[in-house]
Amino acid sequence: MxxxxxxxxxxxxxxxxxxxxxxxxxxxxxxxxxxxxxxxxxxxxxxxxxxxxxxxxxxxxxxxxxxxxxxxxxxxxxxxxxxxxxxxxxxxxxxxxxxxxxxxxxxxxxxxxxxxxxxxxxxxxxxxxxxxxxGRLLHEPWDVKSRAGEPLRVFSPFWRAAMTRGEPRAPLPRPTSSRVSAGPALDGVDVESLALDPTKPDWAGGLRNAWEPGEAGARKALGAFLDSGLKGYAETRDRPDMSATSRMSPYLRFGEVSPHQLWHAVEAAAADGSARAGDVEKFRAELGWREFSYHLLQNFPDLASRNVQQRFDDFPWSAPTQGDVRAWRKGLTGYPIVDAGMRQLWTTGWLHNRVRMIVASFLIKDLLIDWREGEAWFWDTLVDADPANNAASWQWVAGTGADAAPYFRVFNPSLQGARHDPDGAYVRAFVPELTRVPAKWIHAPWAAPPGVLEAAGVSLGRDYPKRIVDHDAARSRALAAFGSLKTRTA
Ligand SMILES: Cc1cc2nc3c(=O)[nH]c(=O)nc-3n(C[C@H](O)[C@H](O)[C@H](O)COP(=O)(O)OP(=O)(O)OC[C@H]3O[C@@H](n4cnc5c(N)ncnc54)[C@H](O)[C@@H]3O)c2cc1C
Missing domain, CATH: 3.40.50.620 (HUPs)
Structure with missing residues (x-):
């Protein structure tokens, strides 16, 4: 009234x-x-x-x-x-x-x-x-500025500036029927008629097993994270072999949960002693990266299609060969952590953050393929494909973005695997060919003594692919390409 x-x-x-x-x-x-x-x-x-x-x-x-x-x-x-x-x-x-x-x-x-x-x-x-x-962000992207009133290009000062804007507002209550006065009915179509589901082939079986989309699904997933994932988050969030992150990303993408709800839910967990301050702070900083991506999108509207650093417009990318792109997409590169990641992505529509970085680095630096090829594949296959997060993250890994990893940072997939999946449990979950390979060799099966592979029932090239590139050689090639760019634009 x-x-x-x-x-x-x-x-x-x-x-x-x-x-x-x-x-x-x-x-x-x-x-x-x-x-x-x-x-x-x-x-x-x-x-x-x-x-x-x-x-x-x-x-x-x-x-x-x-x-x-x-x-x-x-x-x-x-x-x-x-x-x-x-x-x-x-x-x-x-x-x-x-x-x-x-x-x-x-x-x-x-x-x-x-x-x-x-x-x-x-x-x-x-x-x-x-x-x-x-309804989407803790702070409007244009409200967070440097002291001089400029947009920010580096995460840490961005997040510091965002934090000076005060505590994000408390979440609004879920309306009940007593608050609703029904407006005029409107004809609509049913969801089936939108033909949003894949048919031939139906590739969504793994997605159906992995997710419950919608607001109720978001509440359940958040509850599970608060019960068991948040404790220790600061230390374990980089471990793809553990259930240590929230998996809130698709719910945030579609707005089935708001960042304000997450911000205050983790605060409540700290208050009742089920989470430590360090875990809460780290989790909130990850929400901060999401805010930062939207800040970048606001200031670089073509974030998904143009290098933020224009000097990369001349970068000598390889012409992507069908074979390399296909091997990457299908998880057949011969690098177990890369293959596990790409298969997890295809099967479940989601990928752990650490593994996103590893597979992106592999495409860009080991195969020297333009980051936009990978961004587009993620856009199609991720359930959380987000216009800001996806584009900003690909540019971050490529070194072409605003606050980007330096170009000479080339992830070594076997070392990354050994560090973040020490027992190989993550690889085994998605690359069953390697189930019986001992942990010592699972991230570098090509280096295993022949008897070890034989005992594990693996012949490289028959049961599991040989490496499509040699990482050390590929790294040198990438550094030379990036170096030539520096020289040419100097
Ligand atoms: C190449 C690449 C592509 C990516 N594409 C996307 C994408 O399309 N959509 C997407 O939501 N995230 C993307 N990310 C960021 C990150 O990998 C995911 O947000 C995270 O893995 C989602 O899992 P989670 O919800 O369990 O994360 P948690 O660790 O539980 O983090 C909570 C939330 O914080 C946000 N967040 C966490 N890490 C980042 C980050 N690095 N950048 C921005 N926001 C972050 C997400 O909204 C996430 O849901 C990408 C990262 C890389 C390296």
């Missing part, structure tokens, strides 16, 4: 990358306005410049939308799904329902932000108010 007791006109809540009811500032404000609310999601593969979701993300989205539809029904919030260009579909839905206001949470891609400006102008031109909110 408004102050004089009259009901506010109906409102439209446009769900975008915030597929949740709890801690949803736009939804909360729409309900608080006293309006009767109708909710809408638009699958938009048509707006120019917007990158279409990859295959694994589409798989996730289908389940997420079903879960959201169920949650909306449970609180009596009418919810419709439509398909098409948002610039047409949203004003159309607003007219159809006769709403006085449209509420949404902000998006940060350049094309998405441009589309939002145009949609706002059209709605406001028709006398329909637009209210937008931050």
């Amino acid at each position: 408004t102050r004089n007791g009259k009901r506010a006109p109906a409102a439209l809540l446009w769900f975008r990358e915030d597929l949740r009811l709890a801690d949803n500032p736009a939804l909360d404000a729409a309900l608080r306005s006293g309006a009767a609310v109708t909710a809408l999601y638009v699958l938009d593969d048509e707006t120019e410049g917007q990158r279409a979701l990859g295959g694994a993300s589409r798989w996730w989205l289908a389940r997420s939308l079903r879960s959201l539809a169920k949650d909306c029904a449970a609180i009596g919030l009418p919810f419709a799904i439509r398909r098409g260009k948002a610039g047409i579909a949203v004003p159309h839905a607003a007219r159809e329902t006769g709403v006085g206001a449209v509420f949404w949470n902000r998006r940060y891609g350049a094309a998405e932000a441009r589309a939002d400006v145009a949609i706002r102008a059209e709605l406001e031109g028709e006398g329909i108010a637009v209210e937008d909110f931050n």
